[in-house]
Amino acid sequence: MALKNEKQNPAFYALIAALIVMSVGPIVLMLATSFKTNVDVYDASVSAFFFAPTIANYETVLCNVLWYEPAHVDYCNPTFGRALGNSIVVALVSTGLTLVIGCMAAYALVRFKFMGRGTVSMTTLLMRMVPPAVLLVPVFGIWTFQYHLDGTRLGIILVYTAMNLPFVIWILQSFIVQVPIQLEEAARMDGANPMQVFFLVVMPIIKPGLAAAAIFTFRIAWNEFLLANALLDRNTRTVPVTIVNSITEYDINWGVIMATGMLLAIPPVIFTFVASKQIITGMTAGAVKG
Amino acid sequence: MPRIRLEGLVKRYGAVQVLHGIDLEMDENEFTVFVGPSGCGKSTTLRMIAGLESVSEGEIYIDEKPVSHLEPKARDLAMVFQDYALYPHMNVARNMSFALRLQRRPKAEIEQKIAAVAETLGLTPFLERKPAELSGGQRQRVAMGRALTRDSSTFLFDEPLSNLDAKLRGQMRAELALMSQRVKKNMIYVTHDQIEAMTLADRIVVMNGGYIQQQGTPEQLFKNPVNKFVAGFLGMPPMNFLDGELTHRDGTMFVSGNGFDVRLTQARSQSLQHVASKEVVLGIRPSDLSHDEKAPEDRSLSLGIVVSEYVGAQTVLLCDCGGQKIEVELKSETPVRAQGNMRFSINPEGIHLFDRQSEIAL
Secondary structure, eight states: OHHHHHOOOHHHHHHHHHHHHHHHHHHHHHHHHHTSOHHHHHOTTSOSSOSOOOOHHHHHHTTTTSSSOOTTOSSOOTHHHHHHHHHHHHHHHHHHHHHHHHHHHHHHHHHOOOTTHHHHHHHHHHHTTSOHHHHHHHHHHIIIIISOOTTOHHHHHHHHHHHHHHHHHHHHHHHHHTSOHHHHHHHHHTTOOHHHIIIIIIHHHTHHHHHHHHHHHHHHHHHOOHHHHHHOOTTTOOHHHHHHHTOOSSOOOHHHHHHHHHHHHHHHHHHHHHHHTTOOSOTTTTTSOO | OOOEEEEEEEEEETTEEEEEEEEEEEOTTOEEEEEOSTTSSHHHHHHHHHTSSOOSEEEEEETTEEOTTSOGGGSOEEEEOTTOOOOTTSOHHHHHHHHHHHTTOOHHHHHHHHHHHHHHHTOGGGTTOOGGGSOHHHHHHHHHHHHHTSOOSEEEEESTTTTSOHHHHHHHHHHHHHHHHHSOOEEEEEESOHHHHHHHOSEEEEEETTEEEEEEOHHHHHHSOSBHHHHHHSSSSOOEEEEEEEEEETTEEEEEETTEEEEOOHHHHHHHTTOOOOEEEEEEOGGGEEEOTTSOGGGEEEEEEEEEEEOSSEEEEEEEETTEEEEEEEETTSOOOSSSEEEEEEOGGGEEEEETTTOBBO
C-alpha cells in the first residue's frame, strides 16, 4: 500500500517542475546575468549560463563600500550604497514604529470597552482596501506643500507606517484575544502598572504575532516603489527607485542592475529568517488551565 | 495582620445587581472562607477586595483605611488564581520573583527569598522550567509560591484547588492548612467545596444569591444553621429535610408528617410555644440517625430501605419515609437488611426545624 502511494502520476512531476522553473527561473537568470560583462549580455552568441564570470558588476555597485578600489571603475557612483542605507533605515524604522503603535492600538481595541469599538476595528481594516496609488496624489500634495516632508526619510516612514498599520492591528488583535485575561490580572496583583502589564506580560506572549507582522511590514516597506519614487529625492531614494532610475535613455547596464537586484534581495531574506525564529506555537501553554 | 471590613458592599452589572450589601468583618490572621454555589457572588466579593472589580456601592476598609478606590498594587494583597495564571514566557523562578523584580528589590534578597519559598513548596528542582513543562499540581504550587514570595499581609485564594484531581486536592488542602498555621497572615479563600471550607476555615461565610446567609466558625454553622440553605449546604451527605407539622399533645410538642411523629424535648417545646406557623421542615443529618430496633416510637423513624451504598467505614442508606427520600449514615458493621423496614433513633440534639415558608431556623 505504501509503495503504491509513492508512485505518482508523471504529470504531477511535470507540473511541479514547471512551477519551479517559473518561480526560480527569473532569479537564476538574474544571478547569471549579474556575473556577466555588459558585452556578454548583449552578445547573442554567449550562452545564458556558460560564460566567463566576473564580479565586476558587484564591484561597480559596491565601489564606495569596498575596502579596495576596483581597477575597472573610473568614477565611483555612490548611489547604491546610499540607497541601501536609506532602504534599511526606512524599512526598519517604519517596521518598528508600525509594531509599537499597532500592538498598542490592537490591545486597546481588544481590551478596552468604549463606544464604537467594533466600528473602529472594522474600519481599520477597510483602510487597507484603498490602493496606494489613490493616496499618491493627495499625500504628495500634503507632504510637499503643507508639511514640507517631501524628499525626507521621515516623510516616507510615516506613509509606510500609516499604510501598514491597519493590517498589523488586525493581525495582532487576534493574537491579543488569546492572551488569558487572568495573566493580566495576576500581573496587576503583583504590582504592575498598566504599561508594565502590557510590555512585560502581553508583549512577550504575542511575540509570534509581532514577528509575523514584522515580516509583512518590512517586506512591504522594502519593496515599495510607487510612493518612494514620488516622494523621495536624490539623496533619500531607496533601492527599488535607484534600480529603475539606472535605466537611462543613453545606457542600460543590465549587469549592474542585476547585481543590484541580487543585493536588494538579501536583507529581507535575512530579516525573514531572523523574525521567523520567533514564530513558535503554543506560546500560552501552561499559563492557565486549558 | 490587618483587619478587613466590608461595609454594605454592592455590585451591579448594568441593571443586574449581583451583590446586595455585604457586611463582614475579618479579624487579624484569620482564615476566612467564602463558600456557596456557583453564581452566589463569592468570587465577585473576593475580586472586589483584590481591586480587580470596581465597587458599585459600599466600602472596603483595610485597617480602617478605605481602599475601594485604590489600585490592586496599593492594597498589599497577594492572590492565587483558579487557573494558575502563570506567565508562560518566564520560568518558575522568574514567575515567582515577578512582583519583587517590579519593586526593584536587591538581587541577592530576591534569590534568597525564591530559594526559601521553593524549598518549602518542593519546587527547587523545577526553578528553571517553564510552566508548560510542569504538571497541574506543580503549577498550582508555583502559583502559591508567587503569592508567598511577596510579603503581603493578606492572601486571596480564588478556588485554587478546583482544577486538581481528587487525590492531589486532598494533599494540597493539607499543605494549605499547614501553611496557614505557619504563616500568620490573613487568608481569604473562595470555594464551592464545603469540605475545603470546613477543614480550612477559622470563619466560614456562606453566601447565596448575593447575600451572606450566615457566618461563623465551622462548628457554629454546622450545629446551628440559621436557615435551610446553610443546613443543606454544609455537611456530607447533606441534611435530610422532611415536611411536617407542629402539633401540641400531652403537654409537649410533636413534629409529625407522613410516616413520622417525633416528640420534641421539653426545652425545645418551650421555645416553640409562640411560633405562629405550624408548617415546618424537619431537618436531620444522616449521621444523627442510628440503628436501634427497640427505640421508642416517638424518638425514632421507621424507614424503608431503598438502596445501601457501601463507602468503606460508613454505609449510606437511601431510605423512604412516607414518600420522602431520606439518607442515613451508619457504621459499616451495622447489619443492614436489603429490603424491608428498619428503625432508627434520632439524636435529640440533631433535630433542626425550619419554617416552611421563610426557611428560617426555628
